[in-house]
Amino acid sequence: xxxxxxxxxxxxxxxxxxxxxxxxxxxxxxxxxxxxxxxxxxxxxxxxxxxxxxxxxxxxxxxxxxxxxxxxxxxxxxxxxxxxxxxxxxxxxxxxxxxxxxxxxxxxxxxxxxxxxxxxxxxxxxxxxxxxxxxxxxxxxxxxxxxxxxxxxxxxxxxxxxxxxxxxxxxxxxxxxxxxxxxxxxxxxxxxxxxxxxxxxxxxxxxxxxxxxxxxxxxxxxxxxxxxxxxxxxxxxxxxxxxxxxxxxxxxxxxxxxxxxxxxxxxxxxxxxxxxxxxxxxxxxxxxxxxxxxxxxxxxxxx
Amino acid sequence: xxxxxxxxxxxxxxxxxxxxxxxxxxxxxxxxxxxxxxxxxxxxxxxxxxxxxxxxxxxxxxxxxxxxxxxxxxxxxxxxxxxxxxxxxxxxxxxxxxxxxxxxxxxxxxxxxxxxxxxxxxxxxxxxxxxxxxxxxxxxxxxxxxxxxxxxxxxxxxxxxxxxxxxxxxxxxxxxxxxxxxxxxxxxxxxxxxxxxxxxxxxxxxxxxxxxxxxxxxxxxxxxxxxxxxxxxxxxxxxxxxxxxxxxxxxxxxxxxxxxxxxxxxxxxxxxxxxxxxxxxxxxxxxxxxxxxxxxxxxxxxx
Numbered sequence: 001x002x003x004x005x006x007x008x009x010x011x012x013x014x015x016x017x018x019x020x021x022x023x024x025x026x027x028x029x030x031x032x033x034x035x036x037x038x039x040x041x042x043x044x045x046x047x048x049x050x051x052x053x054x055x056x057x058x059x060x061x062x063x064x065x066x067x068x069x070x071x072x073x074x075x076x077x078x079x080x081x082x083x084x085x086x087x088x089x090x091x092x093x094x095x096x097x098x099x100x101x102x103x104x105x106x107x108x109x110x111x112x113x114x115x116x117x118x119x120x121x122x123x124x125x126x127x128x129x130x131x132x133x134x135x136x137x138x139x140x141x142x143x144x145x146x147x148x149x150x151x152x153x154x155x156x157x158x159x160x161x162x163x164x165x166x167x168x169x170x171x172x173x174x175x176x177x178x179x180x181x182x183x184x185x186x187x188x189x190x191x192x193x194x195x196x197x198x199x200x201x202x203x204x205x206x207x208x209x210x211x212x213x214x215x216x217x218x219x220x221x222x223x224x225x226x227x228x229x230x231x232x233x234x235x236x237x238x239x240x241x242x243x244x245x246x247x248x249x250x251x252x253x254x255x256x257x258x259x260x261x262x263x264x265x266x267x268x269x270x271x272x273x274x275x276x277x278x279x280x281x282x283x284x285x286x287x288x289x290x291x292x293x294x295x296x297x298x299x300x301x302x303x
Numbered sequence: 304x305x306x307x308x309x310x311x312x313x314x315x316x317x318x319x320x321x322x323x324x325x326x327x328x329x330x331x332x333x334x335x336x337x338x339x340x341x342x343x344x345x346x347x348x349x350x351x352x353x354x355x356x357x358x359x360x361x362x363x364x365x366x367x368x369x370x371x372x373x374x375x376x377x378x379x380x381x382x383x384x385x386x387x388x389x390x391x392x393x394x395x396x397x398x399x400x401x402x403x404x405x406x407x408x409x410x411x412x413x414x415x416x417x418x419x420x421x422x423x424x425x426x427x428x429x430x431x432x433x434x435x436x437x438x439x440x441x442x443x444x445x446x447x448x449x450x451x452x453x454x455x456x457x458x459x460x461x462x463x464x465x466x467x468x469x470x471x472x473x474x475x476x477x478x479x480x481x482x483x484x485x486x487x488x489x490x491x492x493x494x495x496x497x498x499x500x501x502x503x504x505x506x507x508x509x510x511x512x513x514x515x516x517x518x519x520x521x522x523x524x525x526x527x528x529x530x531x532x533x534x535x536x537x538x539x540x541x542x543x544x545x546x547x548x549x550x551x552x553x554x555x556x557x558x559x560x561x562x563x564x565x566x567x568x569x570x571x572x573x574x575x576x577x578x579x580x581x582x583x584x585x586x587x588x589x590x591x592x593x594x595x596x597x598x599x600x601x602x603x604x605x606x
Contacts, residue, residue, distance in 0.1 A: 014383055015345065043343060046320065063408040065376050065379045072372060077316075094404075098401075098404060106366050106447065144410045
């Protein structure tokens with residue numbers, strides 16, 4: 001099953017001709033999630049051929065404009081294109097008022113139900129789960145309350161060794177337990193070992209998202225061992241003071257978080273408009289953590 | 304002196320890959336005006352090399368998202384780029400709350416003064432004047448209160464025939480009156496005729512803007528004889544019912560307004576996303592009014 005992240009916007013507060021403000025599209029086992037929604041996100045989604053009506057979770061990290069100014073326009077377009085399927089937005093409490101007000105003055109009534117889940121930027125908690133995935137939030141440290149997100153697959157079942165199982169002539173009723181790795185004792189006293197009749201489950205994959213944050217080692221625990229971590233890297237180390245002052249991170253600080261959290265791969269984004277290429281971000285981060293990419297708009301990363 | 308209109312967005316509610324939502328930049332005798340500000344306008348301004356800090360009047364026709372969802376992002380960028388010069392926004396009353404709320408939740412305080420002039424979509428009145436230009440608003444007929452705009456040069460002074468004036472050895476104090484076309488009687492009883500010592504003034508130019516409106520002949524009086532008229536043409540005549548139902552116009556209806564108002568040239572825009580080219584809009588309007596263009600993003604029209 002697929003698990004991938006498409007970068008819709010990799011820039012910071014000031015959009016540039018190459019970098020839209022922040023937005024990402026996550027597709028995970030047929031669950032479709034939008035994370036942040038800077039101005040122009042709906043056009044980016046069209047450009048990169050994402051079918052917008054598939055999205056039914058929108059996660060908004062915080063209320064700086066470059067992370068949500070595209071949201072009301074995106075909802076309006078979903079409506080105009082005939083959406084009737086409900087949608088859940090997870091974001092700061094005030095966001096609901098902002099959206100409702102703008103729809104109201106325009107005389108618009110959405111043709112679909114909009115559910116809000118209020119986040120406060122302080123909690124590490126489960127936001128959503130179904131049989132396949134979980135969405136978590138965790139706190140970041142920015143100038144205003146800001147939420148990180150963790151999207152992960154639930155532990156998967158072990159895979160049945162169907163051939164061996166059939167040869168043994170065992171009852172099909174044993175399968176669910178064996179797939180969960182539970183050994184079963186038959187009435188005869190014989191023990192059927194899960195290990196013997198199943199293959200190990202594929203490991204569950206996970207994606208961690210840290211939008212805007214000062215360097216904060218408390219983040220390490222929240223994203224420990226994720227396969228893929230996105231962490232903002234607005235600045236380079238030569239602007240360390242500016243990073244602290246604005247509650248942002250440098251490329252090497254992001255890499256340090258990735259290293260401590262022992263993640264699989266690190267993505268850097270939210271580059272300040274002052275940088276016209278990403279070479280130095282790559283060099284600076286690579287010195288600390290090897291498997292790193294500085295993202296560009298339109299790229300898709302498989303997990 | 305220049306008087307020109309740059310089309311930043313020529314699409315309707317749903318942006319397409321070719322047509323951004325509505326916005327126009329008007330440059331008139333060194334006055335710089337933004338009319339409407341759909342999502343993505345700040346990127347369009349950069350793309351078409353408009354220096355955004357020059358803009359100090361923003362006119363918002365109405366509160367459908369495709370006409371203002373880019374405004375808060377635009378103001379934020381002006382601030383981030385160091386603006387300290389005040390700015391006046393003319394638009395529906397609720398717009399002020401929408402902007403203030405979004406700035407407030409983001410913890411932003413603009414580094415420049417923001418003045419609001421509330422419009423109600425019902426009045427024909429002067430909004431701004433200085434020595435050179437006037438900005439007027441007039442009512443349109445849409446689903447929610449909507450304002451049209453008229454930007455015009457004030458009547459210009461006649462131009463002195465300096466050679467003749469010097470030869471006659473007349474006092475320089477006469478010049479202001481002569482330039483205004485006023486004849487002057489000297490103490491000697493001699494009458495100095497303005498016609499004789501000055502050339503006719505260049506005619507004043509004007510631009511009329513009708514964003515979203517149903518066909519409404521009351522508009523004719525407001526834009527009578529303008530040099531350039533922009534009128535929405537969301538649909539073609541084969542969607543006349545849909546036009547009425549949504550309070551929009553067809554290309555031939557827009558052309559009919561232009562013809563009755565005896566304007567110099569007509570621009571059509573706000574084309575529904577259902578049309579993938581503008582040929583039929585051009586044909587339909589041309590049958591009614593000759594001097595017509597269907598605008599594209601990035602075009603500049605001289606007045």
